[in-house]
């Protein structure tokens with residue numbers, strides 16, 4: 001596995017692959033890898049085949065964190081991540097520094113950002129207003145450096161995937177965005193680097209997110225007529241409130257393509273929620289089919 005740390009070297013390599021007609025699959029991450037990330041790497045490999053190149057990046061992107069969020073505390077373990085990438089069959093691991101990604105940002109020398117104006121507005125965008133501007137900016141930059149044919153994102157960040165798909169289309173990036181299913185622990189908790197923050201007691205209570213998704217699915221499956229989103233939201237909020245460490249940030253029913261909030265919930269409506277478990281903010285989502 002080759003390690004690349006500069007933007008110039010990454011782009012030079014990518015241009016060489018492009019000239020040679022080599023297919024490139026890309027998995028951008030913020031590191032502290034888990035089974036969910038590795039499933040994205042395997043998916044990228046299947047998409048580009050044995051003769052293709054799989055690139056993963058690890059970069060904890062400062063522009064997608066608000067000043068009050070967990071940028072400095074974000075879990076990091078580069079040596080472990082490198083070993084996992086090697087084992088999963090990553091060909092090139094891109095590890096840029098802040099100076100490579102945003103040269104001169106602190107002194108006004110960096111001033112260009114990418115903003116998606118529609119799908120990024122509610123849910124995560126409502127709770128974290130500067131988040132998606134950071135995500136779209138860094139992903140656009142990574143696309144320009146890695147020049148992938150296909151990029152793989154996880155469905156746990158459903159809104160992120162929708163925003164990136166829209167950005168890719170709107171800005172004519174010549175690549176395909178693939179969204180791979182959420183990987184879960186045995187008790188249903190979605191795999192996330194942030195699960196590391198949870199104490200044993202919080203970890204047990206964190207399954208409430210999955211249980212809320214399950215309850216919504218059961219209600220929708222048992223109903224002959226559409227359910228009112230507001231009524232269901234109250235039911236889910238009450239379930240979440242049964243866990244002392246849990247504090248609901250948002251629960252939203254929406255159309256999975258447009259992300260427009262749904263008033264009536266039917267099969268095919270999507271549900272997303274964000275819940276603080278202690279100080280850790282977790283997200284999850286599901287299609288209610």
Ligand code: PAF
Nearest residue numbers: 028029030061135138157
């Ligand atoms: O999902 C993530 O890990 C990040 O938001 C991403 C896509 C790597 C951009 O920093």
